[in-house]
Amino acid sequence: MEERSYDRRKRVRLLKRIILGTIAAAIIIPTGVSIVLGIRVISLQNRITILEEALAVYENQPEDLTGVYTTASIEESPRDTLQAGEVTQETRQEQDQTKKQIYLTFDDGPSQNTDEILDILKEYDVKATFFVVGKTDEQSLRAYQRIVGEGHTLAMHSYSHKYDEIYASKESFIEDLSMLQEYLYQVTGVWSRFYRFPGGSSNTVSEVDMRELTAYLNESGIAYYDWNIACGDAVSGKISVDTLVENSVGNLDNINRGFILMHDAVEKKTTVEALPEIIQKIQERGDAVFLPITDETTPVQHMMAK
Numbered sequence: 001m002e003e004r005s006y007d008r009r010k011r012v013r014l015l016k017r018i019i020l021g022t023i024a025a026a027i028i029i030p031t032g033v034s035i036v037l038g039i040r041v042i043s044l045q046n047r048i049t050i051l052e053e054a055l056a057v058y059e060n061q062p063e064d065l066t067g068v069y070t071t072a073s074i075e076e077s078p079r080d081t082l083q084a085g086e087v088t089q090e091t092r093q094e095q096d097q098t099k100k101q102i103y104l105t106f107d108d109g110p111s112q113n114t115d116e117i118l119d120i121l122k123e124y125d126v127k128a129t130f131f132v133v134g135k136t137d138e139q140s141l142r143a144y145q146r147i148v149g150e151g152h153t154l155a156m157h158s159y160s161h162k163y164d165e166i167y168a169s170k171e172s173f174i175e176d177l178s179m180l181q182e183y184l185y186q187v188t189g190v191w192s193r194f195y196r197f198p199g200g201s202s203n204t205v206s207e208v209d210m211r212e213l214t215a216y217l218n219e220s221g222i223a224y225y226d227w228n229i230a231c232g233d234a235v236s237g238k239i240s241v242d243t244l245v246e247n248s249v250g251n252l253d254n255i256n257r258g259f260i261l262m263h264d265a266v267e268k269k270t271t272v273e274a275l276p277e278i279i280q281k282i283q284e285r286g287d288a289v290f291l292p293i294t295d296e297t298t299p300v301q302h303m304m305a306k
């Protein structure tokens with residue numbers, strides 16, 4: 001009798017455990033599944049936001065600029081569309097080999113000065129090259145589009161312009177470069193293939209051997225350009241208009257192809273003030289022609305690829 005009662009208690013206890021176990025499982029399993037699904041929903045929402053933002057860039061192209069340039073659709077491959085510095089018939093005719101070829105190049109823009117620089121170039125009917133950085137404000141977006149729309153060459157000068165990030169490793173250099181190349185393509189429809197290293201290809205700040213980076217650009221079909229004339233506005237502080245003009249045009253007798261380094265930056269106001277005189281002095285020579293950088297422009301390089 002006692003033994004039977006003991007067995008029964010044992011069975012009841014077992015049954016209790018089974019019931020409690022089942023209840024626990026019924027709570028824990030759905031909770032776990034809910035958490036996993038919840039995380040998945042959040043990650044999908046993030047992806048949707050990123051895609052919506054990308055789409056908005058295409059949809060928000062300013063109306064008054066359409067028609068000035070070709071805006072590529074999302075489906076088109078970058079390489080099939082308008083190329084930076086595409087050589088027009090007009091440009092070809094201008095490439096008179098008997099004349100000095102002068103390339104005005106503006107680094108670090110867009111800036112508050114870009115519009116004024118573009119106005120001056122328009123007034124003198126001169127095409128130039130803008131080595132730009134990545135900026136996302138409305139004024140900069142219009143500046144990129146105006147550069148392209150008015151026939152200048154949109155070239156790259158790194159997205160961040162932060163030496164310690166760009167030159168930290170080959171990977172970080174590539175990441176910064178692709179970011180700018182893709183960004184400019186989104187904003188203008190131009191797949192830029194021209195680059196100027198921050199600090200030039202012979203800079204001594206890079207953690208990476210510059211020959212590795214120049215080799216990478218060569219492999220990627222991107223031409224990099226340094227300069228052989230510096231207008232002198234790279235140094236901090238205000239440089240006088242006279243000095244900038246003299247630096248830009250003073251040595252032209254000895255140069256057949258001049259790549260003039262200038263800066264499109266808010267604090268470089270005298271560069272804008274000197275620009276009309278620099279252009280006039282070069283045009284007055286009668287033996288020189290201004291050209292934008294194109295695929296046909298042989299680069300001037302401080303450091304060659306290995």
Ligand SMILES: [Zn+2]
Nearest residue numbers: 107108198199
């Ligand atoms: Zn720069």
